[in-house]
Amino acid sequence: MKKTMQKYVGVCLERAWLLGKWLVLAGVTGVSLGFLGGLFAKSITTVTQIRESVPWMMYLLPVAGIVIVGLYQMDPYKTGTNRVLEGIQSGVYIPLRTAPLIVLSTVITHAFGASAGREGAALQLGGSIGGTFGKWLKMDEYDHKLMIMCGMSAGFSALFGTPLTATIFAMEVVSVGIMQYAALVPCCVGALSAKWVAELLGVYGERFAVPAGVVFDIKNGGLTILLAVCCAGVSILFCMVLHQTEHLYKKWIPNEWARIVAGGCFVILLTKILGTTDYLGAGMDVIELAIEGKVMAAAFLLKMVFTAISLGSGFRGGEIVPTLFVGATFGCLFGQVTGLSPSLAAACGMTSVFCGVTNCPISSLLLSFELFGFKCMPFFLISVCISYLESGYYGLYHSQKILYSKTKLEYINTRTKE
Secondary structure (H helix, E strand, O other): HHHHHHHHHHHHHHHHHHHHHHHHHHHHHOOOHHHHHHHHHHHHHHHHHHHHHHHHHHHHHHHHHHHHHHHHHHHOOOOOHHHHHHHHOOOOEEEEEOHHHHHOOOOOOOOOOOOOOOOOHHHHHHHHHHHHHHHOOOOOOHHHHHHHHHHHHHHHHHHOOHHHHHHHHHHHHHEOOOHHHHHHHHHHHHHHHHHHHHHHHOOOOOOOOOOOOOOHHHHHHHHHHHHHHHHHHHHHHHHHHHHHHHHHHHHOOOOHHHHHHHHHHHHHHHHHOOOOOOOEEEOOHHHHHHHHHHHHOOEEHHHHHHHHHHHOOOOOOOHHHHHHHHHHHHHHHHHHHOOOOOOHHHHHHHHHHHHHHHOHHHHHHHHHHHHOOOOOHHHHHHHHHHHHHHHHOOOOOOOOOEEEOOOOOOEEEEEEEO
């Protein structure tokens, strides 16, 4: 009996030590990234407001591109989100310099009007800070990877104010088909503490209102299935456009300085031809209009083009907010054409296309609840599940591994298609 009690006490102390370790480490990581992410989010908002009030800033976009290329001469790895995923998969080094470089270059990108999001910066910022903390603390390779994932969750949560999504996304995005549950506590604590600190700085996540009175019947359920299938096709198209544009840039304009100048000029030219600045920056105002049921028919295609031109040429940022833009505008258009509530269709479109490009169905479902609430759950559930199945093995991140088939209980261990 005495030996049993000693063993029991030993196990309890071991578990308590493990929990205490991650509460402290993930808490510190979350607080740090909540502060840095909050300042970053406020910077993006500020420069966007300045650009909108000073329209001629857009004409300096090629010059801004040169500055970004110059900044990244300091990073021989040219670190991006793919390298962060590789850091978790195989321990690839993520330099600390990634943090200031991605923050500064993303702020410049938004300040002068290239089409990009913010979450790429959040994931890289978080991965860099988390990985650096792990290196400083001389953690073993396994705990070091958990610190990178914790940082990703914290950075995502600080910018988007969605801790549920942020917690699961870092666990789900690396290897499709499995989740690294060992990261659950670090990611959870990091995401919640980062959100708390960001809100202290006045940075709050987006929330949208969708109609609660849409009946889930055979007609609306059938239209939602059709919408999800279409959104899967849109997500495949978006991934192909992004990747192929980048390849064409590198083929036809090998020099990175000339490439980003050309990209800036293309964005300016398209903006002048269209006579609107709706497709510059992140485009959150257009997303809000789509959720209200208002959309221009070609908006989702134009955002794809602007984003591909911008990111493919070398401007920095992320693809997730443009993905939400594409999904919301396509969904709203679908609703207007078919008779499904345009507001609800825009919400389903956002999360369906997000699922299609990230291959993260659980994160996508949680995102729908955090952005829109639980009242339209059946529509979100159907649209996310079907989009995941129908989007195949395409994805935004070529370092993402597809470990298990989407259609069979089969181990395939491949990477996303381009």
